[in-house]
Amino acid sequence: MKILMVCLGNICRSPLAHGILENLSTEKGLNWEIDSAGTGGWHIGSQPDHRSIAIAKKYGIDISGQSCRQFVVADFDNYDHIFVMDRHNLSEVTAMARTDQDHRKVSLLLKNDVVPDPYYDDTQFDQVYKMVDKRCREIVEDFNTPG
Numbered sequence: 001m002k003i004l005m006v007c008l009g010n011i012c013r014s015p016l017a018h019g020i021l022e023n024l025s026t027e028k029g030l031n032w033e034i035d036s037a038g039t040g041g042w043h044i045g046s047q048p049d050h051r052s053i054a055i056a057k058k059y060g061i062d063i064s065g066q067s068c069r070q071f072v073v074a075d076f077d078n079y080d081h082i083f084v085m086d087r088h089n090l091s092e093v094t095a096m097a098r099t100d101q102d103h104r105k106v107s108l109l110l111k112n113d114v115v116p117d118p119y120y121d122d123t124q125f126d127q128v129y130k131m132v133d134k135r136c137r138e139i140v141e142d143f144n145t146p147g
């Protein structure tokens, strides 16, 4: 299974989702490939935001080795699922879809909510972590259940 997590900057939310799902799938012995990207290109090559690195560390996950990259059309070919954090990410990514198959790969990470952008609010990182962690646990269970 190849899963790509996408947000706007690829420095706050999607690096957390990337690190959390990578960690959970490895714990379960799954041979999944996880990556993340941003629809925007402002931070290409940067480490995740220090607040995301810190909150992940608090829960035992090291995301400091990740490097920011921008979402590209080829990601539709290279991933089975593309999870986006909010409706803006959804419209940006689906606007780049070439086919119905590309479209079908893209969905909001959360089933009935969006992951809020914590960039301008330091207090939101813990909540973002918990929302993403809960959903990543469901994803691992869902995809791991036969049938």
Ligand code: 4NP
Pocket (backbone or CB within 6 Å): 007, 008, 009, 010, 011, 012, 013, 014, 038, 042, 117, 118, 119
């Ligand atoms: P992210 O947060 O999409 O969760 O990585 C943001 C990071 C940077 C910016 C916006 C959102 N920015 O405008 O630089």
